[in-house]
Every structure is written in C-alpha cells, then in structure tokens.
Amino acid sequence: MGLFLALMKIASYNINGVNGRLENLLRWLKEAAPDVVCLQELKCEDKSFPVSKINQAGYHAVWQGEKSWNGVAILSKNEIRELRRDLPGKDDEFTHSRYLEVFTFGIVIGCIYLPNGNPYPGPKFEYKKRWFSRLLEHSKTLRVTGLPVILAGDYNVMPTELDTYKPEKYRDNALFQREIREDFATLVDQGWTDAIRTLYPEKRIYTFWDYLRKAYERDAGLRLDHFLLTADLAEKLSGARVDKEVRGWKGSSDHAPVWIELSEKPVRKNTAPTKKSGVKKMPALTNGLHELLKQADKTQMPTGIKPMKATLVNEPFNQPGWIYEVKWDGYRAIAYGEQSGTRLFSRNNLEFSQFTTITAALGELKLNAILDGEIVALKDDGSADFGALQNWKNTQRAELIYYVFDILWFEGYSLLSLTLNQRRKILEAVMPTEHPNIKISQTYHTSGLDFFEAAKKMKLEGIIAKRADSFYSSDSRSMEWLKIKVKRRQEVVIGGYTKNEGTEKYFSALTLGVYGPKGTLHYIGKVGTGFNQQSQKELMSVFENLTTTICPFETEPDVDEPSQFRPRRMGAKPTWLKPELIGEIEFAELTSDGKLRQASFKGLRTDKSLKEVIFEHEKDTGSITREVALEHELAKQPGKPSAKSTQPPRRKTLKDKALLLTGSSETEEKKVDGHILKFTHLSKLYWPEEKVSKRDMFNYYDQVAPLMLPYLLDRPLSLNRFLGGIHAASFYQKNVKxxxxxxxxxxxxxxxxGEEKSYLLGKDRATLLWMASLGCIEMNPWFSRAAEPDYPDYCVIDLDPDKNTFEQVIKAAQVTKSILDSIGVPGFPKTSGSTGMHIYIPLGANYTYEQSQLFANIIVRQVNRELPKFTTLERTISKRGGKMYLDFLQNRPGATIAGVYSLRPKPGATVSMPLSWDEVKPGLKMRDFTIFNAVDRLKETGDLFSGVLGKGIDMAQVLATAQHLFS
Structure with missing residues (x-):
C-alpha cells in the first residue's frame, strides 16, 4: 500500500470542549471518516478524556488534557506512537499553548494549539511570540530528519488579509499583528507548504466563525486553522475542505473541522512557497564588494541571533592583527531591517520596543540587513549616560545613538563566513556617513596601549580589541574579541535593601549577589552610592511587589558588618527581595573575602537574564592573545611539508628468532649490524623481585627491535641510565659527543x-643495544626527527594519575577517545608502563610544537570539562589535590616520554604497550604487559602503533569542527 492509503484524509478540529460536544464529534467522524484528526481545546483533564467512545468509533488516541481551556489530542485509524508532549525549551510565565507530536501512517504529525494572545499589546501576546520562536526552532529539527511531517492545528494567526472577511476590524487584534504574521511567514519560508493557501491561492477560506447568528452562513469568518506540510507530502496534496455545515449543528464549536487529502502518488509540482518577484535595489557597492558577497552563503534572513561576546582581560596590549573600538556603555542590540520596518532585540532576544527613535531611523534607511551594535544615551559632553538610557522610556530626554559595529546578514547573504575586516567593508558601504541617530562605531588601527590611555582621558568605560580576521560566532564568548575596562563594572542581582537607624532616606544600601557555579546566589556586598532621592523613590516602587521574608542568598549575610573602611555598626536592617532584578555597579576592587569596595550604582538592566549574572573575572591578557595567535596558526594550511617523513611500516609481527645472548658467562661480544658490541655483567638482576637480569633486557630489546626501530629512527634520544638496576640511582645523559x-x-x-654537544640519534639494532648496554632500561625519543626538529610527527596526551585509580585513567582515556572521534581525529593509546596512559595523535610533521601543544590543550580542556571531579590541568603537583594531571605540555622541543615498546624501570618489568581501543576498558591492568609476555603478544597483534607515523590530521579542518562542537 506504500506510505499511506490511496486517498488519505487528515483533519484539524478545535472542538472547544470535547465532552460537551462529543455527540457532534462522533457524528462528524462517522460521516467524514478522516484517517487522522488533530483536536484542540479539549477542556478536560486527562482522566476525563472520552477514550472509550473514541476507540469504539474506530480510532486510536493520544491526548494531553487540561482542566480549563487547553488540551490537545490526535486520533488515528492506525496505531499511534507518541514522540513529544511539548516543544523543546521552557517558558514559566504562561502555559497556555499545547503541542503534541506522534508518528502514525508513516508520518510525523504535530498537533498545535496556540491561544489568541489578546489583549494586545500585553504579556500574553509576548508569550505567544516566545512560543512561536520555540516552534520555529523545532520545525528546523523536524525538517532535518527527512521524515514526512504535518504541523496541523489552531495557530490563532491570520497570515494574510485574505484570511479575514474584514481586515480593518482586526487591526488591533493579536491574531492579525505584524509580528505574529511574520513569524508564520518565517515558518513557511523554512520550506513548509501552507496546504489551504496552496490549493486556494486567492480565495477567502475560513475555519472559524464567532457565535453571532448566521455568521458562518454569511462567511464572516477567519482562517485560524492551518496545515503545514514538508515538500514530499506537499507533492501529494490533492484536496482540502472546511466542513462548514458542522458549524450549524446544534451546540457546535465556533471552529469547523477542516481537512486535507493526500494521494498515494505525487500530483503537484513546485508546491513549496515562492516569494513574489520584486528585486530590491542593491546599495552602491563596488565590484570588489559584490565579489565579496558572492563568497558568502545565500540564506533566508535568520532570526533569534544572540550576539558574540567579548572576553574580559586585565590589561591593554599592542599586537599586530588587532583593531580597537570604544566600549560603549549602553544596551547591546541586534537590528533586523526589512522594507517593512526594523525591529531591535536585546542579547537575550527580548524586543526593545521603547527605542522608537532608533527603530524609526533604521526603518527610514530601508536596509535589508541584520546589524549588531550598541544603543547609547549621550550627555551634553558626548559621554554615555547609562542612567538616562535606563529611564529613556519614561523621560525621553537623552539623545539616543545606535553605534553599529557589525553586519551579519545582507540582501539574502549570511556574512558569518566572512572575516571582520570583510564585514566592515560591506557595513561601511551600505551605512549612511552622516546620520543624527545611526552611526558606525569607528575602528582604530593603532596601538592598543595608546588607545587605552586615550579612553581613560575621555572617561570612557573601556575599549574593545578585535582580531581583524576573526569570524562572528553567535552566542559565544570569544577570545578574539577582548574587552579592557577603564572602570570596573559588574552586573549584580539585587537581593534586598538596608536601612540604617535614624536615616530619612528610602533605603541606605542595596544588598548584592552573583550566581556561583552551583546556581546559588553569593553575597558580594552592598552599594550605597549612585542614588538620589528620586531614583530611590522609583526603585522602591519596583521593590514593593518583590519583598519577601526569605533571604535569597546562599548564606544570610551580616548586612551591618563592620569593615576596615567602616569600623562601627550603623544599625542596618535588611528587607529581602525576590532575586528578580539585575543592576549594574561600578567598583574599585574586590576584597580578599570577595566583597565589593567603593561600589556605585549605575542602574537596572532589563536586557540580561539572571543566569548570566556571574562574577566576571579578568583573564590574563598575555595568555589569551598567545592562545589566539596559535589558534590562527593552526587554522592556516600547513606550510611546512615533511618531505623526509619516515613512511609508516606495514603491520609487522615479530617472528621467532634465536636469542642474542644464550650463554652463562658474564661478558659476551656480538656482531650487530656489522659492529662489535660488548655486553657485560649479564647476570646482574635489574629487576630483583622478578629475577629479570641484564641479559634478559638485552634479549628483549633485540627481539622487539623490528617493531621498535621505526619510532627511534633519526630521533634524538635522552639516555636515562640505571647502572645498578631499577632500585639504584639513575642519571640522565644527553650529550654523547x-x-x-x-x-x-x-x-x-x-x-x-654556548658549548658544542651531540645528541644520539636512533638508527638501527646496534644503536638500540648500545644504549641498553649503558644501562638505559627505557628508551626516550623526541617527538620529532633530526631532519625536521621543529615539527613533531605526533602529538601526545599524557594521562598522569596522582591519587587516582587505574579505572579512572581508563575512564579518562575513553572520554578522550570520544572527543577525538567527535572531531574525526585518530588516537593511538598505549600504557605508560608506569601508572598512566599515553594517547598519540599523528601530525605528519606538518605542525610546530607550539601548534601541537595548543591542539592537545584544546582536547584536554574538553576532557577536564567532562571529568572535573578527578582530572586537572594544574601542573604543580602540590596544587593538583590528588587529581589526575592531563598533561599537554609534553609537546615541546626536547621533551621525551617512554617510547613505544620500551621497558620501564618499575616493579614487574612492565612495558609501554600499544593497545587497541577495545582493550581500554575496566579490568585492564598495567602489569598485563611485561617483559615476560610482550614478545608473545606482539607475535599475535603485530604493531598496533603504525598509524602514528602515517598521514597527519588536517589541523585546520579539525580545529573548525572542534570550535563548532566545543564552543
């Protein structure tokens, strides 16, 4: 039968009380015989849903009840598998809307009920827009699955003027507002087909009539119930109808059932919505900028963009490749400009409806673009006045400026794939050069140190440093944009206020907090300056509805505590507030006990969310800028090919061969690779407990040499000499001149x-055995070869446990593999032979040690994020707290670790043994691989490590993937 029946009928019906209209519903089901029905406004609890009657009518059912006026259900003649009972995301303010998603007849069906949102404007309408935003995001996910999908139900949206009998009557109704109509249009533009409008492109089709007598007969109605189809289903769309006569049945709902029909085979072509032609005139761009646009991706205008954020650092700097801007003291705002007008949104996608001066000015520009900038209120002297900006809605006294510093989308092109320099060229070409309210935020190609000094003299909040070749990364805190503050500012949660004995002020100070990593509110002190009588009065009016007897802080503070700067108590009494207000303060420093010093209140913030209010600590400028420089090196195409790379050997296995030393004398001479080697003190027990002698060690290295030599060839070697065995003193020797x-x-x-020295280079069996004859129990080669000393063949992640179990080492290795797998990077594990594990990543000698170290750092940081309880990146042993050190610093010139197949001077005569990832699991032990069984194992497994010397990874591609996944 194929995907569905030869003619399949899917219906939507706002029943408006399923139990009160059950007879009408059952009658309609019998007469219309739909295959699938989406019901809305059940107005019954789950337990009251008439499932038995529905089943008797021949339908399976899934439902989500609601005691009052919500609730949805999906009925099907076929079996139903429930997929979702709500959209992803959450909104605690209202819970009016409903979404139910099922799988039946091979189709994903989403049943939607979205209330009207009246009165408009108002909080219910704002909720409606937020819910629609969640639907827009989920609809993208549904389309990615590739499954056939229908989104059906009561959207309570009239998309066009054709969808109402009298448009002028609904101008102020939430059903017909531009914002919600645009949301519906955005949904359709994702690639969905509006089934009714596709079948009836110019006809007035209604699905709802109010309760006025004869309204449905006069067709004085609205189209509120919609079907949106994926393209594969839209091709099979063969018919649709509204069963208007049901509206005339006694006691019927104000909605009539509406249904569509799908045929088994495609009957339509090009049903996806198309926009009306109407070419917009491109602003005057040079040929070069036109070519630049062609490098960008052609896309629909995106929605819901959250701005890229800057990282706070401790001091200014001066480095090539960076440009500088003023850090404006205002509200960050993303502007969406279209021919119909412009809308401004905060960093949390809340609309700035109060800044009408700016939206009107942007609208006059007729730009089809998305801009990023800062809304600032200016004083007469040209400096920013944050308090005036905060109160602008009430006073409208200050001059507003929108300083634009980036352009993210333009005329159908996403500019996120262009560098900042390239985006700025387009921005400067399309923005007006002179405008009283819209200005381009100027960039300065100058010394960062000089620019910071100028900012201090101008009494600015600070400066922003940006890599000129940086890309825009939405909703991330980037190290390629840095902020350096002249004045220390911090967002805070207002947890209450205090009033000192005898004061006539409304309050004496505000109690402040920030959220910690566990989500609890930490008290960081008080602010008692920055207010006048009027501003205190205004704040008190806000506080009235937020007072509580419960202290919002994790630990109730002593708000009258004396300090070094105020040695006597002031009789301060607290009034606690629900932690719902965010303020901004300026302060001099944070004391050793985590309290603010010399704080001054700057105003309330409505453009940020509570979860963002954490203490923003300054990071070290030098560390950040060095890391950014290295990341940009990694992103470049490899510029140092390794022409002399050793070709990886094929998977070799050891073959049976006679032992090198079989006699019982203490000294023997053997010819190896044409050279006479002398082996002495052969009975000396190097591992006394295991009765393993020096002779055994020589024989081991001679046997494993065929597999071991490729990892020593042409590599400088560090000689760690144990002249008396593992319990005797040892010493390192690097110079063999x-x-x-x-x-x-x-x-x-x-x-x-300035002394001339010589490193020994790995070459052949003779070199290996000569080293062993010096008492070198373990072999420690460089990561790079003499031919390319600055370019290692591999990157190593060293899992170095402290007070950890080996099970935790195994867990860390498994997490490392998972991370490497996620970015398409091969990893080759081996035991260290001591307590930890090493994971090698092939580089093909295409990258420097610095680049290798940075890459390892990126990986171990992610491992640490996933395993913070028992891993650390702290190098100092005393500061590790017993945690496993994720060592990435081994990736440096001259550093060595025990080489592959190397014996270790440890009890048990253990070997640093390559593993398959299948072996890296609980139960694995370090003593599973020793001098006693290593040769037999290698005869079976062969060389599991050969890929380490194979083709290196593409660092630029890997880094791009990692940035996307780990940001």
Whole structure:
C-alpha cells in the first residue's frame, strides 16, 4: 500500500470542549471518516478524556488534557506512537499553548494549539511570540530528519488579509499583528507548504466563525486553522475542505473541522512557497564588494541571533592583527531591517520596543540587513549616560545613538563566513556617513596601549580589541574579541535593601549577589552610592511587589558588618527581595573575602537574564592573545611539508628468532649490524623481585627491535641510565659527543652556555643495544626527527594519575577517545608502563610544537570539562589535590616520554604497550604487559602503533569542527 492509503484524509478540529460536544464529534467522524484528526481545546483533564467512545468509533488516541481551556489530542485509524508532549525549551510565565507530536501512517504529525494572545499589546501576546520562536526552532529539527511531517492545528494567526472577511476590524487584534504574521511567514519560508493557501491561492477560506447568528452562513469568518506540510507530502496534496455545515449543528464549536487529502502518488509540482518577484535595489557597492558577497552563503534572513561576546582581560596590549573600538556603555542590540520596518532585540532576544527613535531611523534607511551594535544615551559632553538610557522610556530626554559595529546578514547573504575586516567593508558601504541617530562605531588601527590611555582621558568605560580576521560566532564568548575596562563594572542581582537607624532616606544600601557555579546566589556586598532621592523613590516602587521574608542568598549575610573602611555598626536592617532584578555597579576592587569596595550604582538592566549574572573575572591578557595567535596558526594550511617523513611500516609481527645472548658467562661480544658490541655483567638482576637480569633486557630489546626501530629512527634520544638496576640511582645523559662509537649517528647542538654537544640519534639494532648496554632500561625519543626538529610527527596526551585509580585513567582515556572521534581525529593509546596512559595523535610533521601543544590543550580542556571531579590541568603537583594531571605540555622541543615498546624501570618489568581501543576498558591492568609476555603478544597483534607515523590530521579542518562542537 506504500506510505499511506490511496486517498488519505487528515483533519484539524478545535472542538472547544470535547465532552460537551462529543455527540457532534462522533457524528462528524462517522460521516467524514478522516484517517487522522488533530483536536484542540479539549477542556478536560486527562482522566476525563472520552477514550472509550473514541476507540469504539474506530480510532486510536493520544491526548494531553487540561482542566480549563487547553488540551490537545490526535486520533488515528492506525496505531499511534507518541514522540513529544511539548516543544523543546521552557517558558514559566504562561502555559497556555499545547503541542503534541506522534508518528502514525508513516508520518510525523504535530498537533498545535496556540491561544489568541489578546489583549494586545500585553504579556500574553509576548508569550505567544516566545512560543512561536520555540516552534520555529523545532520545525528546523523536524525538517532535518527527512521524515514526512504535518504541523496541523489552531495557530490563532491570520497570515494574510485574505484570511479575514474584514481586515480593518482586526487591526488591533493579536491574531492579525505584524509580528505574529511574520513569524508564520518565517515558518513557511523554512520550506513548509501552507496546504489551504496552496490549493486556494486567492480565495477567502475560513475555519472559524464567532457565535453571532448566521455568521458562518454569511462567511464572516477567519482562517485560524492551518496545515503545514514538508515538500514530499506537499507533492501529494490533492484536496482540502472546511466542513462548514458542522458549524450549524446544534451546540457546535465556533471552529469547523477542516481537512486535507493526500494521494498515494505525487500530483503537484513546485508546491513549496515562492516569494513574489520584486528585486530590491542593491546599495552602491563596488565590484570588489559584490565579489565579496558572492563568497558568502545565500540564506533566508535568520532570526533569534544572540550576539558574540567579548572576553574580559586585565590589561591593554599592542599586537599586530588587532583593531580597537570604544566600549560603549549602553544596551547591546541586534537590528533586523526589512522594507517593512526594523525591529531591535536585546542579547537575550527580548524586543526593545521603547527605542522608537532608533527603530524609526533604521526603518527610514530601508536596509535589508541584520546589524549588531550598541544603543547609547549621550550627555551634553558626548559621554554615555547609562542612567538616562535606563529611564529613556519614561523621560525621553537623552539623545539616543545606535553605534553599529557589525553586519551579519545582507540582501539574502549570511556574512558569518566572512572575516571582520570583510564585514566592515560591506557595513561601511551600505551605512549612511552622516546620520543624527545611526552611526558606525569607528575602528582604530593603532596601538592598543595608546588607545587605552586615550579612553581613560575621555572617561570612557573601556575599549574593545578585535582580531581583524576573526569570524562572528553567535552566542559565544570569544577570545578574539577582548574587552579592557577603564572602570570596573559588574552586573549584580539585587537581593534586598538596608536601612540604617535614624536615616530619612528610602533605603541606605542595596544588598548584592552573583550566581556561583552551583546556581546559588553569593553575597558580594552592598552599594550605597549612585542614588538620589528620586531614583530611590522609583526603585522602591519596583521593590514593593518583590519583598519577601526569605533571604535569597546562599548564606544570610551580616548586612551591618563592620569593615576596615567602616569600623562601627550603623544599625542596618535588611528587607529581602525576590532575586528578580539585575543592576549594574561600578567598583574599585574586590576584597580578599570577595566583597565589593567603593561600589556605585549605575542602574537596572532589563536586557540580561539572571543566569548570566556571574562574577566576571579578568583573564590574563598575555595568555589569551598567545592562545589566539596559535589558534590562527593552526587554522592556516600547513606550510611546512615533511618531505623526509619516515613512511609508516606495514603491520609487522615479530617472528621467532634465536636469542642474542644464550650463554652463562658474564661478558659476551656480538656482531650487530656489522659492529662489535660488548655486553657485560649479564647476570646482574635489574629487576630483583622478578629475577629479570641484564641479559634478559638485552634479549628483549633485540627481539622487539623490528617493531621498535621505526619510532627511534633519526630521533634524538635522552639516555636515562640505571647502572645498578631499577632500585639504584639513575642519571640522565644527553650529550654523547665524547662517548658515542664512531659509527653512531648524532645531532650536534649548542647548549645555553654556548658549548658544542651531540645528541644520539636512533638508527638501527646496534644503536638500540648500545644504549641498553649503558644501562638505559627505557628508551626516550623526541617527538620529532633530526631532519625536521621543529615539527613533531605526533602529538601526545599524557594521562598522569596522582591519587587516582587505574579505572579512572581508563575512564579518562575513553572520554578522550570520544572527543577525538567527535572531531574525526585518530588516537593511538598505549600504557605508560608506569601508572598512566599515553594517547598519540599523528601530525605528519606538518605542525610546530607550539601548534601541537595548543591542539592537545584544546582536547584536554574538553576532557577536564567532562571529568572535573578527578582530572586537572594544574601542573604543580602540590596544587593538583590528588587529581589526575592531563598533561599537554609534553609537546615541546626536547621533551621525551617512554617510547613505544620500551621497558620501564618499575616493579614487574612492565612495558609501554600499544593497545587497541577495545582493550581500554575496566579490568585492564598495567602489569598485563611485561617483559615476560610482550614478545608473545606482539607475535599475535603485530604493531598496533603504525598509524602514528602515517598521514597527519588536517589541523585546520579539525580545529573548525572542534570550535563548532566545543564552543
């Protein structure tokens, strides 16, 4: 039968009380025989839903009841599988809307009920827009699944003037407001087909008539019930009808049932909505800028963009590649400009409806663009007045300026794939050069140190530093945009106010807090300046409805506590407030006990959410700028190909061979690779507890040499010499200038004292066994080769436990693999042979040690985020608190760790052994791999590590993926 029946009928019916109109519903089901029905406004609780009657009528049912005026249900002649009972996201203010999603007849059906939102304007309408935004996001997800989908129900939206018999009657009705009509149009523009309008493009089709007598007969109605279809279903759309006669049945709902029909095979072409042609005239752009636009992605205008944020750093700096701007003291605002007008939204997607001066000025520009900027109220001297901005809705006395510093979308092109420099070129080309209210925020190509000094003299809030080649990353705090404050500012939650004994003021101070990592409100002190009598009176009127007897802070503070700066008590008594207000303060410093000093109140903030109010600590400028510079290096195409890379060996396995040393004498001479080697003190027990002798060690290295040598070839080696075995004192030797045999390969170098030295280079069996004869129990090669000393062949992540169990090491390795898998990076694990594990990532000698270290840092930071309880990035052992160190600093010139297949000077005569990821699981032990079983294992597994010397990763591509996933 295929996906559905030869002719399938899907209906929507706002029943307006299912139990009171059950007879009408059952009658209609029998007469119309729809296959699927979406019901709205059940007006019954779950337990009261008439499921037995519905079942007797031949329908399965899924429902979500509601005692008063909501509730939705989906009926189907086929089995139903419930998928969702609400849209993703949450809104605590109202709970009027309903969404129910099921799978039946091979189709995803979403049943929608969205209330009218009256009175308009008002909080119910604002809720309606927020809910529609959630629907817009979820509809994108549904389309990505590739499944056939129908979104049906009572949207309480009239999309066009054709959808009402008398448009002028509904100008002030929430059903017909421009904002909600635009939301519906945005939904359709995602690629959905409005079934009714597609079948009847110019006809007035209504689904709702009010209770006035004969209204439905006169067709004095509205179209509020809609079907939106994915393209695959839209091709099969064959018919639709409103059963208007049901509206005339006694006691019937004010909505009539409406249904569409789908055929088994496609009957329509090009049913996706198309916009009317009407080419907008492009502002005067040069040919170069036209070419620049062509590099951008062609897209519909996006919605709900949250601005990119800057990272706070502790001092100004001067580096090439950065440009500077004024940090304006205002409200961040994203502007959506279209021919019909412009709307402004805060960083949390709340509409700024009060700044009509700005929206009107932007509307006059007729720009089809999305802009990012700051709304600022200016004093007579040209400086920003945050208090005036806060009170502008009431006073409208200050001059408002919208300083635009970025353009994110323009004339059908998303500009997010262009650099800041490129976006600025387009911005400067399309914005007016002179305008009283709209200005481009000027960029300064100058010294950051000089610009900061100028900002201080001008009494500005601070400066912003931006990488000129940075990309715009919505809703993220970027290290490529930095803010350096002249004055220390902080958002705070107002948790109450105090009043001192004998004062005549409305209050003496506000008690302030910020949220900690566990979501609790931490007290950080009080602010008692920055108010006058009028502003205190205005604040008290706001406080009236927020007073509570419950202290909002995690620990109730002593609000009258003496301090170094105020040694006597003032008799302050607190009045607690519900933590719903956000203020902004300026302060001198934070004391050692975490309290504000010399704080001054600047005003309330309505453009931020409570969850954002955490203490913003300054980060070290040098560390941030160095990391950004390295990340940009990583993003470049590799510029240093390794022509001399050692080709990775094929998977070799060890073959049976006679032992090198089989006699019982203490000294033997053997010819190896054409060179005579002398082996002495052969019975010396290097691992006394295991009875493993020096002879055993020589034989081991001779046997594993075929697999081990590729990882030593041409690499400088650090000699860690144990002349008396694992319990004796050892020492490191790097210089072999005077001691290496003449046939040995070495790499000359000059140390920090200017002395000429030589590193031993790995070459062959003779070199390996000569090292072993010096008492080198373990082999420690560089990550790079002498031919390319600055370009390592691999990056290493060292899981170094402290007071951890090996099970936790295994867990950290598994998480590391998961992270590497998510960005398409191969990882090769091996035991350290001591207490931890090493994970190698092939680089192909295409990147520097700095780049390798930064990449490892990115990975271990993510591991630490996922396993914060027992891992740390703290290098100092005393500060680790017993946690496992995620060591990325090994990736530096001259650093070494125990090489692959190396013995370790540890009890048990353990080996640093490559593993398959299937082996990295609970139950694995370090002593599973020792001198006693390593050779037999390698005869079976062969070289599991050969990929380490293979093709390196594409760092630029990997970094782009990581930035997307980990931001």
């Amino acid at each position: 005077e001691t290496a045999p003449s046939w040995a390969h070495t790499m000359p170098h000059t140390n920090e004292k």
